[in-house]
Amino acid sequence: MNKLLLSAVAALALVSSPVLAQPTDILNASYDIARELFEAENAAYAATGATVTINQSHAGSSAQARAVLEGLQADVVTFNQVTDIQKLVEGGYVSEDWTSDFPHNAAPFYSFPSFLVRSGNPKNIKDWGDLAAEGVQVIFPNPKTSGNGRYTYLAARAWATEEYAGDEAKIEEFLTKLFANVPVFETGGRAATTAFTERQLGDVLVTFEAETLAVVKQLGADKYEAVVPSVSFLSEFPVAVVDKVVDARGSRDLAKAYLDFLFTPEGQEVAAANFHRPQDATVAAAHAATFPAIRLVTVEDAFGGWDKVAADHFADGGLLDKVFVNQ
Template sequence: MTFRGLAALMTLAAIGVSLAISGCTKKSSNSQELLHVSYDVTREICTAVNEKFIKRYEAETGKKLTIKQSHGGSSSQARSVIDGLKADVVSLALWIDINAIAKSGLIETGWENRLPNESIPYFSTVVFVVRKGNPKNIKDWPDLVREGVEVITPNPKSSGNGKLSFLAAWGSVTTRGGSEEEAMKYLTDLYRHVPVLESGGRGATTTFLNKRIGDVQLAWENEGYLAVKESKGEVEIVYPPVSIRAEPVTAVVTSNAKRKGTTETAEAYLKFYFEPEVQKLIAENFFRPSDPQVAEEFQEKFPPLTMFRVTDISKGWDDAQTRFFSEGALFDQISKLAAKR
């Protein structure tokens, strides 16, 4: 091949590379993809919100949007993001789970104040799901430790549902005048009644509904209503007199979003959760909306009960994590005691 021929070939190759890059750029500029990493019992609400947001986004921008979902135990999901799962946004059951991601450097400090209501789009609580007719007559927390009662609840080490159920049980003692020693004894008795610890809330529902293990499941309120629907009335919900106020939080994973060029879309997506239209959708899916007007509109949908916050039983989430769930802390101590039946 002559030098002129080689030069011409190189020019054609350069043009081809340029066209390929141009084609990729054009494709990416007309489409975006978000990865939303969430906890175990939000599959249905995320699917419903995604559908609405995608329609608006495409109508307003003319761009195609894909939102992929990942679900699992809240603490396990946080660890996956820290270990490299390229989430654009996270919505997790507990403040400590998102804050753990922030401590890793993936989320900018001050993330709680970047969205309305301290980044809490809705709240929930822990309820009892029992077999049809409530044959074990379960009405309050002490009923869970009666002889012959089996309780299904997830592992607090991996699951937000598990942590919240533990704290709800603890607070059911201490916020009603009981001592921490009495709470310790009650939790030890409670976990003696737990035949299996699933890794997340949806796994616990599968164990309770499909495998028909247990007499009562400690579940998110929305998960309880889903269980009633899926079982076609074979289970029902019992509201204990007192339970914990669960406040899931959400944030843009700023480091990943900046690298992927999705920051603007990710921020718009999370702000969408706070709009009245979506707040109503949230209420229809049995999460309690943060918007006061929407909450008032749907108040008859949610039976009243006394809800305490984590600050009523600890100094805050960091303290709760250290006291109850860190290595060798109260949950580990209780687990060892409970194993000595």
């Protein structure tokens, strides 16, 4: 067969070979109280002219991490704690240097554990110590299944560490009483909100400020009040491209562009309007009246970093388990 014929055959083969279609959609696996936030973010992103379809999956942040490891084809994750993305790093789904892929250590916005009480605050709940009082029922999600719940545990422990000058016996006693005041541990933050607002369980809901302010707006200030404690725990909401999925689907550019949008002034404005505290200083200043001042402790300052938290508190037999066991 001559060279000319070989070239013609090769060209025909190229023309007749199937061309893989480029994806036109991506899946965002997110934490469960972020439904309304990402409905708004996705609409704003579409308004920029982006034609990609953003599908959403919502559940507890830790549950979502497990789902991805078990096969959920999420192109991006927008979680509420670093440790859940680290699980994906360990599983080979996300690159080790994911925090450098976006500004602010890949956290476009943040919040903190706050309180929601019924109108008039009948139990006079003002700070963490009030949650351990006899006769007070507290609603928050299970720290075993929810990043929201883990932040609540860490915020309560940080307060107790200051209140009791690091006396571990007193800290554990306080946390044991607090956990004993929880009538039911829901698996995620939105289920906890539903238990408090629809099932009318409990005297106080502990959840992210973003959720407490949204409930007051949606259900009425005549029914609920948001209470900001004296101190809380900085809760950054990190995002990442799921490399293993986007490389298989050919969706990396779509995934990256979508997450980039969350850090733009437009994306930050949407976050602030949905009660997530923005990182952008200009947007934050424009919404200053919405967000009261509060002292926030960080995981590094209060607990020595996420790796130490995972080993000391959330590993099997760790300090969190002692609180459950002692109930």
